[in-house]
Structure formats: C-alpha cells, structure tokens
Amino acid sequence: MSSEQNNEKKGVTRRDMIAGLAAIPVLGVIGYGLLKQQQEKISRKENVLPELDFKAVSGVPALVDGPVLRIGVVGCGGRGGYLMKALGFVHPDRIDDWEKKGSSDVFWAQYLQEFRNQDDLRIQITAVCDVFEKNAQRAIRTGANVFRNGESGQMAEAPKRYLTYQELVESPDVDAVIVATPDHLHVPVAIAAAKHGKHVYCEKPLSWTVEETFEVRKVVKETGIIFQLGHQGRQTESYQVAKSMIEKDVIGKISLIEVCTNRNDPNGAWVYxxxxxxxxxxxxxxxxxxxAPWHPFNLERFFRWRCWWDYSTGLSGDLFTHEFDAINQILGLGIPASAMASGGIYFYKDGRTVPDVLNMAFEYPKRDLTLLYSATLSSEKNRGKAMMGHDAWLELDENLTVYLDPRSTKYKDQIDKGLLEPFKPIYSYVPGQGSVDAITTPTEKYFAGRGLLYTYRDGKAMDTTHLHLREWLNCIRQNNGTQPSCNIDQAFEEAITAHMGTISYHQGRKTHWDAANEEII
Amino acid sequence: MQYTQMMNNSKHSLIAIALLRIVVGWHFLYEGLVKVLNPEWTSRAFLLDSGGWFNGFYRYLAGNATLLNITDTLNAWGLTLIGFSLVLGLWSRFAALGGMFLLALYYLSHPAFPGITYLFPSDGSYFIVNKTIVEMFALAVIYFQPTDYFIGLERLISSKKRNHE
Structure with missing residues (x-):
C-alpha cells in the first residue's frame, strides 16, 4: 500500500497536509525577524546601556507626619492662585466651572478628577493678603474651600484677611508664608516672615536688587527657617535623569550649554x-x-508689572532663572565668572522698559564651558535646552534625548562598527514609561524630545508645583535641619547670576563675579 | 473550456486571497509580537496625538493609567492572536472581524481628513482613504471569502474530523 493510498484512507491527504501547514514557514520567518530585532536591541543595550543605568526617581515622597501647618499667602493673583490649587485649594466657582465644562469635555472632567485626587497635604490656609480687593476676597473663599466643593458645597472656616503683609507675618495663627507677590516685594515679605520665625516658600526670582539678595540670605540663615524658592523644575524627572547621565560621563566634556525662551503671544509677553x-x-x-520708585496710579503697571524694571527683573529674572535653575541642579554650576548681555525692546513697543529680546553669555572658565541664553517674546520657534558634549549632545525638556556626535572619541569603535548611529537619537527618556530604556519604535523615536505637560512619577502625571510645595512642607515637618532642593544657597546663586546678566544689559559691559569678596564688579 | 477557465480563475483567486490573508496576518502578528515582547511599549503617545471627532475619547484613554494599561494589553495581544489566526488559517473569519474592528479604532483616532494634522508624520499623501482603510477592506475580502479550508490549519482539522466520522 502506497503512502498516498494510506492517507486517503485516513481522510487526510498529503495535499491536505501541505495546504494545511503551508503557512507554518511564515511563522518561522516572523520568528527570525523578531529574533533579529531582539538581538539588535540587546546589542544596542550592551553597547550603550552599561553606562546608562539610571535611577529615575521612583514614587511620590510620603508626607512626613506632623501637625496641620497653618499657611499665610501673600499675593493672591495668578501665581498665588495656582500655588493654592497646588496645595489643594481653589475658589468654588472654579470647581463649578470645571464641572460644567467637564460634562461635555473629558479634558475638564479629568482635570477636576485629578485635582480632587491630589493628596491632602494637611495644611490650613489661615491668612491671606493682597493689595487688590477682588483677589483678597477670592482668596478668602478659596482658603475656606477645604473640601474642594462648588459654590453650593460645604465650606470650612475662612482664612483671615490681612491688609498688609507686615500684619500677616506677625500673626500667631501662621506657621509658614507663601510669597507670590511681584518681584520687587519678594525679599521684603520673605525677610519680614523669616524674622517672625515663619517658614518661607518664595516665588522666583529670589530678589529684585543685588543688595537685598545678600540680606535675605543672611536673615534666612540666621533665623534657621525652612526656605524654598519656587523653581518647581526641581521636581522634573527628566532633569534628574540628565544629572545621573552626566555624572556617568555619557556625553563627554561639555563645552557649551544653550537655553532659550521662545514665546509669541501677549500673555507670554506679560500683557495680561x-x-x-x-x-x-x-x-x-x-x-x-x-x-519701588513712586509712580502715579496706573492699571497697566499694576496688572502688567513684569514689563517695568520698577517692579520686575525682566527676562533675566523672570524666565532665564527657570533655565538656569534647571542647569544648576544638573551640573551644580553656581555663579558664573562673568556675564555679557545684549538685547532690546524690538516687538512690544507698548511703553515697557524691560527688553523683549535678550541674549546672555555666562562664562565658567573653571568648568571650561559657556552657558548661553537666548530669548524672544515674539517667536515660538522651539529651541530647547541643549548640552553639547564632545561625545554626544543632550536635548532636554520634559523628555530627554541623546544624540551621538559623529566625531566622538569615546564611541568611535561602536560608530566604526556600525553599532551606534551618529546624529540619531541613541537614547531617550520619556516620562511615564516604566523605566529608562533605549528608543524602540518609530513612534517613540518621533515623540522623544516632544514636550509633555507634566512630570510623571511611577507613570502617574504629577503637578511639579504640588511636588515642590510638598517637599517644603516635608522639610518643615521633619524639623531636623533637612533643607529643600531649592534652598537659600541655590536661590542666592540663581539671583546673583540673573542680576549679573541684567546689570550687563543695563551698562552694556561685561560683569564679573568676585567670588572671594562676593561682589559683582 | 470556459468552465475550466473559470475554475482556474477561481482557484487562482482563492490562492491570491489566501496569500492576502497570510500577508495581512504577517503584518498583524509582527506588530503584535513586537509590542508583547517590549514591556516598555505603550500606545500613550499615539493616543495623545489623536485627531478628528473622537480625539477626546482617545486622549481620555491615554490620561487614565488603568485604562491605558488595559488598552495596551488588549491591543498587543489582539494583534498577536489575530495575526496567528490569519497566518495559520484557523478561525480566520473571526480574526478578520476583530482585525477590522482594531483598524477602525486606529483610523478613527487618526482619520485622514483634510484639516487634521498630526505630530506623527504620515508616510504618504492621503485623502480619506489611507493604508489602514485599504487593509480594512482586505480583511473584508478575507471575511467574505474564507480560505482556511483551502490553505490553512482548518483544512487539516476538518479532514481529520472527516476521518473520525
């Protein structure tokens, strides 16, 4: 009996066999493709990853136990309102508004949900102070909205309104003060609060003049209060990954760092x-x-104070400081040896005195590098933070991307062997991913380097301002000398650096830092 | 003569459709396995980049960690199982329906309508019809013209069943 006849008898012919299993080789080919893909991934990891074994911050730090802290807020306008939200307090009419918008738009439904899910920081807003009646009244309602309700919901005891910050800082009902005033009042309020033993969270920049920068540092140190400067970028995960990457010498010797501000709308140009x-x-x-110097009542000056040197620190104090603090936390640069600035009022000819275009070069000869800042308020061409190393360059925002330099010495072998491709992203950190890993898919490759709004902890979107305030409150409750990440020394470096740029702009000359005598010359 | 010609034609078209089934399956299977094998993979960026009428829904999925996790898992395993089914020729009518459903979801998140732009660059120029739509119609052909009994595991199984009867 032939095998063909045998098969027919069974009902399964050879033809059935062949046609039935015809596609099996396809699985083999796909398996081979996957194996190749995995091998490539592994070899890429073997070639680069040993140096890139980062520790991304994991999880949100637990709240330290301690009594309910009583907070006073000085300056309850835009930023003050945002800080109160980050603490868990918003005006009830905003809750109603989000609820209304949320009924037809999931973005707002989610926004409200995220706010309501935000951890209770165990604080009470007991005091508010604002020179504008409407802001003060709204802040009173906001502080009473302990249960995050709408207008019809239950409210708690309302904070007391103080007409002056001097009275607020004297209040025995206040343990800590948040300063969200215009720049020219940061230091007077912070010093008054510290002298009354109140802890201080002060919005950036630290100071409006050089002299008061020294004074506030002295008072904060003498009084021993817990001071945090409001650079919430300290909580951005990608900066922490960048720091770890540079410590491991992944990108080689850095000679140039470029940071920028690119805005192009009236709000961004402070025309509120x-x-x-x-x-x-x-x-x-x-x-x-x-x-500030006396000036007759003027609504523009009141609402758009950032446009006048009389109350503002201009681009250098207002926006460069964000960039500086990002780089300072990564590299620990400190105060530069010199600064040179130029710019002008080129677009917003609305009577402002601060420039809307500013370029500044800060020299760090001991670190062999230049920090370059370039800003315009009338173009949104995206120029991110870039750190240029001999072996690779690093682009940084919420994400972090590393591009290999074709002339790298360190990676020459891998480049020659074709294991690493120059000019292309060899590595990316995207917040929210489980761990730091090499880029694997075309989509990730494309999105690497594109900014997302939030920083992520364990893949959960977090408001960095909430995290920054939380850190400050934790240090206060620990009460053992633990300092927050943007403490008074960091703040001092931030302010002096910004002032060096501003003085250079005003005087059209290079300014220098005499480190021995702590003096700008 | 004409009848033989027609029979030949239908045999050829069956072979062509079976091959179509296998290549579409190949595409699904590889996309699925790459995602299954990469624990870091997530559809978050793709969902955030959604446009058109339903972008709110897709962004909502991207914003909710639990839903995103479920979406990612269903997507990766859905692609893989549909791919296996189409390549092997087993229950491929169900797979074709499932595949069309997935492709419709992809299309609705990134419809090729004029005026909608995406961060993620397109690999060609499309007006309403794009490759996702074409693949969807390929699956419709596969659904309406089963080939598992012709080239596929189903043929082997049914012939064994025949034997037992």
Missing amino acids: DIDPEANEQTIDWKQFIGP
Whole structure:
C-alpha cells in the first residue's frame, strides 16, 4: 500500500497536509525577524546601556507626619492662585466651572478628577493678603474651600484677611508664608516672615536688587527657617535623569550649554488682562509700590508689572532663572565668572522698559564651558535646552534625548562598527514609561524630545508645583535641619547670576563675579 | 473550456486571497509580537496625538493609567492572536472581524481628513482613504471569502474530523 493510498484512507491527504501547514514557514520567518530585532536591541543595550543605568526617581515622597501647618499667602493673583490649587485649594466657582465644562469635555472632567485626587497635604490656609480687593476676597473663599466643593458645597472656616503683609507675618495663627507677590516685594515679605520665625516658600526670582539678595540670605540663615524658592523644575524627572547621565560621563566634556525662551503671544509677553473691577478704591497702590520708585496710579503697571524694571527683573529674572535653575541642579554650576548681555525692546513697543529680546553669555572658565541664553517674546520657534558634549549632545525638556556626535572619541569603535548611529537619537527618556530604556519604535523615536505637560512619577502625571510645595512642607515637618532642593544657597546663586546678566544689559559691559569678596564688579 | 477557465480563475483567486490573508496576518502578528515582547511599549503617545471627532475619547484613554494599561494589553495581544489566526488559517473569519474592528479604532483616532494634522508624520499623501482603510477592506475580502479550508490549519482539522466520522 502506497503512502498516498494510506492517507486517503485516513481522510487526510498529503495535499491536505501541505495546504494545511503551508503557512507554518511564515511563522518561522516572523520568528527570525523578531529574533533579529531582539538581538539588535540587546546589542544596542550592551553597547550603550552599561553606562546608562539610571535611577529615575521612583514614587511620590510620603508626607512626613506632623501637625496641620497653618499657611499665610501673600499675593493672591495668578501665581498665588495656582500655588493654592497646588496645595489643594481653589475658589468654588472654579470647581463649578470645571464641572460644567467637564460634562461635555473629558479634558475638564479629568482635570477636576485629578485635582480632587491630589493628596491632602494637611495644611490650613489661615491668612491671606493682597493689595487688590477682588483677589483678597477670592482668596478668602478659596482658603475656606477645604473640601474642594462648588459654590453650593460645604465650606470650612475662612482664612483671615490681612491688609498688609507686615500684619500677616506677625500673626500667631501662621506657621509658614507663601510669597507670590511681584518681584520687587519678594525679599521684603520673605525677610519680614523669616524674622517672625515663619517658614518661607518664595516665588522666583529670589530678589529684585543685588543688595537685598545678600540680606535675605543672611536673615534666612540666621533665623534657621525652612526656605524654598519656587523653581518647581526641581521636581522634573527628566532633569534628574540628565544629572545621573552626566555624572556617568555619557556625553563627554561639555563645552557649551544653550537655553532659550521662545514665546509669541501677549500673555507670554506679560500683557495680561486688566480687571474691570480694578480702580484706585479697590487697589492699595501705595502698598503695591512698596520699595519701588513712586509712580502715579496706573492699571497697566499694576496688572502688567513684569514689563517695568520698577517692579520686575525682566527676562533675566523672570524666565532665564527657570533655565538656569534647571542647569544648576544638573551640573551644580553656581555663579558664573562673568556675564555679557545684549538685547532690546524690538516687538512690544507698548511703553515697557524691560527688553523683549535678550541674549546672555555666562562664562565658567573653571568648568571650561559657556552657558548661553537666548530669548524672544515674539517667536515660538522651539529651541530647547541643549548640552553639547564632545561625545554626544543632550536635548532636554520634559523628555530627554541623546544624540551621538559623529566625531566622538569615546564611541568611535561602536560608530566604526556600525553599532551606534551618529546624529540619531541613541537614547531617550520619556516620562511615564516604566523605566529608562533605549528608543524602540518609530513612534517613540518621533515623540522623544516632544514636550509633555507634566512630570510623571511611577507613570502617574504629577503637578511639579504640588511636588515642590510638598517637599517644603516635608522639610518643615521633619524639623531636623533637612533643607529643600531649592534652598537659600541655590536661590542666592540663581539671583546673583540673573542680576549679573541684567546689570550687563543695563551698562552694556561685561560683569564679573568676585567670588572671594562676593561682589559683582 | 470556459468552465475550466473559470475554475482556474477561481482557484487562482482563492490562492491570491489566501496569500492576502497570510500577508495581512504577517503584518498583524509582527506588530503584535513586537509590542508583547517590549514591556516598555505603550500606545500613550499615539493616543495623545489623536485627531478628528473622537480625539477626546482617545486622549481620555491615554490620561487614565488603568485604562491605558488595559488598552495596551488588549491591543498587543489582539494583534498577536489575530495575526496567528490569519497566518495559520484557523478561525480566520473571526480574526478578520476583530482585525477590522482594531483598524477602525486606529483610523478613527487618526482619520485622514483634510484639516487634521498630526505630530506623527504620515508616510504618504492621503485623502480619506489611507493604508489602514485599504487593509480594512482586505480583511473584508478575507471575511467574505474564507480560505482556511483551502490553505490553512482548518483544512487539516476538518479532514481529520472527516476521518473520525
């Protein structure tokens, strides 16, 4: 009996066999393809990854036990309102608004949900102070909204309103003060608070003048309060990964760092709306002026104070400091040896005194590098943070991407063997991914380097301002001398560096830092 | 003569459709396995880049960690199982339906409509019809013209069943 006849008898012919299993070789080919892909991935890891064994920050730090802290907020406008939200307090009409928008738009539903899910920091807003009546009244309602309700919901005891910050810092009902005033009032409020033993969270930049920078450092150190400067970028995970990467010498010797501000809308250029309820009766103008030169009442100056040197620190203090603090936390650069700035008012000819285009070069001869800042308020061409090393360059925002330099000495062998490709991203960190890994798919490759709004902890979107405030509160509760990440020494470096740039801009000359005598010359 | 010609034609078209089934399956299977084998893979960026009428829904998926995790797992294993089924020729009608469903979801997240732009660059120029739609219709052909009994595991299984009867 032939095998063909045998098969027919069984009902399974050879033809059935062949046609039935015809596609099996396809699986073999796909398996081979996958094996190749995996091998390539492994070899890429073997070639680069040993040096890139990062420790991304894992998890949100637990809240330290301790009593409920009583917070006073000085300056309850835009930023003050945002800080209160990051602490867990918003005006009930905003909750109603988010609820209404959330009924037809999932973005807002989610936004509200995220706010309601935000950890309770165990604080109470007991005191508020603002020179604009409307802001103060809203802050009172905000502080009372302990349960994160809408207008019809239950409220707790409302914070007390103080007409001056001097009275607020004297209050025995306040343990710690948040300073969210215009720049020219940061130091006066911070010093007054510290002298009354209140801990301080101060918005950036630290100071408006050089002299007061020394003074506030002295007072904070003498009083021993817990001070945190409001650079929430300290909590951005990609910066922490970049730090670890540079410590492991992945990109080689860095000779140039470029940081930028690219904005192109009136809001970004500080042309904020003027509130129709604002007038000489509802604004305490004299208190607003504070240490600034006297000027008759002016609504533009009040709402758009960032546009005038009288109250502002301009691009250098307002926006460069974010960039500086990012780089300073990664590299520990400190104060530069010299600064040279130039720029002008080229687009917003609206009576402002601060420039809308500014370029500054800071020299660090001891570190063999230049820090370059370039800003315009009238173009959004995206120029991110770039650190240029001899072996690779690193682009940084919420994500981090490393590009290999074709002339790298360190990676020459791998480049010659074709194991690593120059100019292309060889490595990327995307927040929210489980761990740091090489780029694997075309989609990831494309999105690597594109900014996302939040920093991620364990893949969960987190508001960096919330994390930054939380760190400050934890240090206060620990009460053992533990300092927050953006403490007064970091703040001092930030402010002096920004002032060196500003003075250079004003005087059209290079400024120098005399480190021995702690003096700008 | 004409009848023989027609029979030949239908045999050829069956072979062509079976091959179509296998190559579409190949595409699904490889995409699926690459995702299954990479624990870091997530559809988050793709979902965030959604456009068109349903972008709110896709972004909502991307924003919710639990839903995103479920979406990623279903997608990766869905692609893999559909791929296996189409390549091997076993229950491939169900696979074709499932595949069309997945492709429809991809299309609705990135519809090729004029005026909608995406961060992720396109590999060609499309107006309403793109490769996702073409692959969807390929699966429709596979659904309406089963070939598992012709080239596929189903043929082997059914002939064995025949034997037992």
